[in-house]
Amino acid sequence: MAADHNAFITEATIEGDADAEGPLAGATVAVKDNISTKGIETTCGSEMLADYVPPYSATVVERLTDAGATIVGKTNMDEFGMGTTTETSAFGPTRNPVDPDRVPGGSSGGSAAAVAAGDADVALGSDTGGSVRCPAAFCGVVGIKPTYGLVSRYGLVAYANSLEQIGPIAGTVEEAAAVLDVIAGSDPHDGTTRDLETVADADPAASYAAAADGDVDGLTVGVPTELFEGADERVVDTVEAAIADLEAQGAETTEISLPAVEHAVQAYYVIATSEASSNLARFDGVRYGHRAESDGNWNESFAETREAFGAEVKRRILLGTYALSAGYHDKYYKKAQDARAWVRQEFDAAFEDVDAIASPTMPVLPFELGESLDDPLRMYLADANTTPANLANLPAISVPAGEADGLPVGLQFVGPKFDEATVIRAASAVEE
Ligand code: GLN
Secondary structure: OHHHOOOEEEOOOEOOOOOOOOOOOOOEEEEEOOEOEOOEOOOOOOHHHOOOOOOOOOHHHHHHHHOOOEEEEEEOOOHHHOOOOOOOOOOOOOOEOOEOOEOOOOOOHHHHHHHHOOOOOEEEEEEOOOOOHHHHHHHOOEEEEOOOOOEOOOOEOOOOOOOOEEEEEEOOHHHHHHHHHHHEOOEOOEOOOOOOOOHHHHOHHHOHHHHOOOOOOOOEEEEEHHHOOOOOHHHHHHHHHHHHHHHHOOOEEEEEOOHHHHHHHHHHHHHHHHHHHHHHHHOOOOOOOOOOOOOOOHHHHHHHHHHHOOHHHHHHHHHHHHHHOOOOOHHHHHHHHHHHHHHHHHHHHHOOOOOEEEEEOOOOOOOEOOOOOOOHHHHHHOOOOOHHHHHOOOOEEEEEEEEEOOEEEEEEEEOOOOOHHHHHHHHHHHHO
16 A cells, blocks of 8 residues: 555554544554654664664554554654655655655655555654644645644654654544544653643543634634745645635634744754754664674764764754854854744734734645755755744644645644644634
């Protein structure tokens, strides 16, 4: 099945609890290959972990199988989540099921492609700077990036841990929300999870899935000019038409300005590469994965082991190490943290007046295979609209808004902290 699009790195099954009841009982789930699965390879799309088999499963995997869902495989991804196209994978690129000459987006491209191609009912991705929303947009499916702290990261191999969350990918908003109902909630294994009852725990009738009721009557939607400027005209037209349709359904839209988001990509790449340089230091040939045959001293063996990283991962470790080095720390890392605080404040202020913020998810249509690989800066800039929600730790969703030239276009909603219900509701109205 999966060979056509190269959506899976490993096809293997973890059976769900056969006695479970609920919306996910009997559902099939594809899991991104940076989410640990006990006894099943978890490669992160990297040569470094090609043979790594975790001794435990991530909390999200256990919650899904307890809810009766069956894991059907581990999906292809940009190496360690670093990319926007799934082309930096050591296992070859995934093809977009909508158009096999195009990328599926990334870094959770295999997960979105698996859902779009019908290889799995739903999927899990991880979103550090857009990696759930971007592939959802490019493959014409739905992706949710939860509020930081809503979903456990226990068992997620860290790329940039202050930014990332595991999130669902599905064919419809309601199905994605049903997955979120299962995976959300505090976890004693992850001290950054918020100790709050999930919506469903507090009131089963008020689940995230129930919020997908399409009722936007009276909802105020902010439309930030900065997230439309510079985007492909075909994308802008499609998203604007979907927003006009929301107005016809009773939503009120208002133009807003978020000047700080213009600095989001720069701040994101300094923070993400800094955290990555630290997180990836553990791949030293001693504790995990690949180890180079070396008869040199420890430094030499460490250096030779790390040749197993691909070019994009090496580039980011170098950038992050540089940004954190003595003498440059204030110039780059501290400045990026200031920009992050500024982005967060602007969103907080905006949510005093609007319920949700709408924009294109990606400013571009899906790249052709190979198109952006030689030009990392071009690839980074494609994250302009997704990275603000990670910097501000806010919930965000991408929902199909329509097509342009036969290619899917995603509309993104960002909402206030822990108000997943509002972005789910708004997105479900776009589907109508
Ligand atoms: N494209 C972004 C990056 O390369 C986002 C990746 C992600 O969310 N994992 O960092």
